[in-house]
Structures are given as structure tokens and as C-alpha cells.
Amino acid sequence: MKSLRRLICFLLLGLIAVTLIAACNTARNTRVTNTRLTNIHVTNDQLQVGNCRVIGHEFGETCVPLKPQRIVALNPDTILDPLIALGIKPIGYTSDNVGGKEIIGSVSLDDVAGATNVGKSDQPSLEQVFMLKPDLILATKYHPYPLLSAIAPTVVVPSPNFDVPANEAFFKENLRYIAKVLGEETKAEKILDRYQKRIEDLKQRLGNRLSQIKVSVIYYIHGLVYTPAKNYDATADVLIDLGLHYKLPPSGKSFSIESVDEYNTDILFIINLERKPLSFFLQHPIFSRLKAVKNNRAYLVPLERWDTRGILGANQILDDLFKYLPENP
Structure with a gap:
């Protein structure tokens, strides 16, 4: 077994060395961009070779198999979520660790049954990826592209960017990009159409109250609060799609708990990174003075469902909004 592992590692290192040399030679001819997803297009409208x-x-261009069968997805939110939504199960995936618990975003374990967990999303195991013999790797810019591309064709999926304006919600752009890589554009549009129909259904159910409800969403951790940002977190984008009065934050900033008065709205959703019970917030001297807490309209919502940048997560947020937004949830 040890000799086999040494052989595998030797072969992998050889592939990596060859690829690094090739990468150095081609880097001069590759224009690397740092734009939002909307500015990153399939070359020549999905040129087929x-x-x-x-x-x-x-990071350049990749020749993707027309019908890849052995896909490794190296990010739960921006890669695994849209893949599962498109009905495609990868052979390998990564997970995140939050509070000592392994999570794969808004994807359920049933959706990846039989697939191999190849490590954490920020540090996948190259050896495990190699052993799976993938024909396509979907990665982010934070992964070692030259090393991964030595194993199999690798596409770097764009990440959300606070600094570059977007035409629409990131989770929608993200789904369309993954679908374009895999030639599933029609299916993606049907998925987005179903999402939009659910938005319209909830709008109709709320009626005139839609223009009156004021909603806040906060993350809470170690005495700090911050809120999901539009064109980045699906939570903010779903609320905006509904047309709700949503408290928008300064992008990427957190505040001490004393600033929670800024979120004194009719309804408060709390994404609790410390997994404290609702009673902690109901009895807290600062939270307890908020209108939503006093009126029993403060709700703890799961991190796995609400901290998301994928279409599956957006629909799970909608599930909870159907549950909590009506007057008598």
C-alpha cells in the first residue's frame, strides 16, 4: 500500500512539474482578468473543438469535454449548489467546517450520496482529487489552478466581488455560468423561471402588506453583527427580488452589538454563527428592546440555508419566507 501511494505521489508530482512549465510558457499569452462573472464569457460563444x-x-481557457461524466466540485456554494440544481452529481466535492460541524452549504448529504469528500473547500486534497480520475474540475481562484489542471481540465468559476457592479444577483449569474460550462443553458433558465414564479406567488400572498413590512437580517458572532450584502449573498438578493424594505449594509463591514438598534424593523432574521438558542436573543438586554423581539417576530434561521450564494439556497430562503412573512406564521 505504501509503495502504491509513493508511486501515485511520484506520478502526480511529475504531472504538476510538466504543467507548471507549460503554465509559465502560456502565461505570457493569457490575459488574466479580474471582473465580475458578467464580463467573463465562453470564448467565441462556446467554441467547440x-x-x-x-x-x-x-486564468485563461480550458477545453471542457462536451459531456463530462466525472466532475469534481471544489466549492459548496458557487459550484456544488448549481451543479445539484442542474441535476448533475459530481464524483467529488468539498465541505466547510463551521463551529466544528461539517456543512456543504444548502446541499443535502442525500444529494451527494456515493460521492467522495475530498477535503475542505479552502484546502482540498490533491491526492484524493487525482485518485478520482476526474474529466473536469470546477474550482475557484483561491485554488491552485496549475496543480489542478495537471490532473484534469479545470475551469475557474468566478467568485462574488463587492467592488465590481453586477447586472443581477450573483446566484443567478453563477447558475448561468456553470450551466454554460456544461451546455445546460436551457435547463438553467427553466430553474430561474421557477424561482421567479415563486417570488411572484409570495408577492401575491402578501398583497398590500409587501410595501409595509420592514425586514432585517443579521449575522451574529461573538458580540458582532453584520448583514448580507446584495449581489453577493443570496439572502439579500431574494429579499430585494420580493421588493421588501430591507436594511442594506455597508459592504463587508461588521459592527458591535450596540449597533443592532439600526435593525429595529418589523421582522428580524438572525443567522446565528454561534448556534445560540433563541432564548439568548430574547433575553439579551440589547436585542430584547427591538420591536421584532417584543412582537415575537424575531426568528433564528439556519446558517446552512441562509448563508448561501447558490440557487438551491435561494429557494430554501424562499421556503422560510413563505413560512415566516405572513402575519400568523
């Missing part, structure tokens, strides 16, 4: 399509991404 032989048995693959050429996909442009932040």
Missing part, C-alpha cells in the same frame, strides 16, 4: 468546448475563465 473536437470533443470539447473552449471555456474562457479568469
Whole structure:
């Protein structure tokens, strides 16, 4: 067994060395961009060469098999979520660790039954990825692209960016990009159409109250609060799609708990990173003075469902909004 592992590692290192040399030679001819997803397009409108399509991404171009069968997804939110939504199960995936608990975003374990967990999303195991013999790796810019591309064709999926304006919600752009990589654009549009229909259904159910409800969403951890940002977190984008009065934050900033008065709205959703019970907030001297807490309209919502940048997560947020927004939840 040890000799087999040494052989595998030797072969992998050899592949990596070859790829690094090739990467150095081609880097001069590759224009690396740092734009939002809307500015990263499939080359020549999904140019097909032989048995693959050429996909442009932040680190260059990749020839993707027309029908990849062995996909490894290295991020739960921006890769695994849209893959599962499109009905595609990868052979390998990564997970995150929050509060000592392994989570895969808004994807259920049943959705990845039989697939292999290849490590944490910020540090996947290259050896495990290699052993799976993938024909396509979907990664982010934070992963070691030259090393991964030595194993299999690798596409770098764009990440959300606070600094560059977007035409629409990131989770929608993200789904469309993954669908374009895999040639599933029609299916993606049907998924987004179903999402929009659910938005319209909830609007109709709320009626005139929609223009009157004021909603806040906060993350809470170690005495700090911050709120989801539009065109980044699906939570904010779903609330905006509904047309609710939503307290928008300064992007990427957190505040001490004393600032929670800024979120004194009719309804308060709390994404509790410390997994404290609701009683902690109901009895807290600062939270307890908020209108939503006094009126029993403060709700703890699961991190796994609400801290999301994927279409599956957006629909799970909608599930909770159907549950909590009506007057008598």
C-alpha cells in the first residue's frame, strides 16, 4: 500500500512539474482578468473543438469535454449548489467546517450520496482529487489552478466581488455560468423561471402588506453583527427580488452589538454563527428592546440555508419566507 501511494505521489508530482512549465510558457499569452462573472464569457460563444468546448475563465481557457461524466466540485456554494440544481452529481466535492460541524452549504448529504469528500473547500486534497480520475474540475481562484489542471481540465468559476457592479444577483449569474460550462443553458433558465414564479406567488400572498413590512437580517458572532450584502449573498438578493424594505449594509463591514438598534424593523432574521438558542436573543438586554423581539417576530434561521450564494439556497430562503412573512406564521 505504501509503495502504491509513493508511486501515485511520484506520478502526480511529475504531472504538476510538466504543467507548471507549460503554465509559465502560456502565461505570457493569457490575459488574466479580474471582473465580475458578467464580463467573463465562453470564448467565441462556446467554441467547440473536437470533443470539447473552449471555456474562457479568469486564468485563461480550458477545453471542457462536451459531456463530462466525472466532475469534481471544489466549492459548496458557487459550484456544488448549481451543479445539484442542474441535476448533475459530481464524483467529488468539498465541505466547510463551521463551529466544528461539517456543512456543504444548502446541499443535502442525500444529494451527494456515493460521492467522495475530498477535503475542505479552502484546502482540498490533491491526492484524493487525482485518485478520482476526474474529466473536469470546477474550482475557484483561491485554488491552485496549475496543480489542478495537471490532473484534469479545470475551469475557474468566478467568485462574488463587492467592488465590481453586477447586472443581477450573483446566484443567478453563477447558475448561468456553470450551466454554460456544461451546455445546460436551457435547463438553467427553466430553474430561474421557477424561482421567479415563486417570488411572484409570495408577492401575491402578501398583497398590500409587501410595501409595509420592514425586514432585517443579521449575522451574529461573538458580540458582532453584520448583514448580507446584495449581489453577493443570496439572502439579500431574494429579499430585494420580493421588493421588501430591507436594511442594506455597508459592504463587508461588521459592527458591535450596540449597533443592532439600526435593525429595529418589523421582522428580524438572525443567522446565528454561534448556534445560540433563541432564548439568548430574547433575553439579551440589547436585542430584547427591538420591536421584532417584543412582537415575537424575531426568528433564528439556519446558517446552512441562509448563508448561501447558490440557487438551491435561494429557494430554501424562499421556503422560510413563505413560512415566516405572513402575519400568523
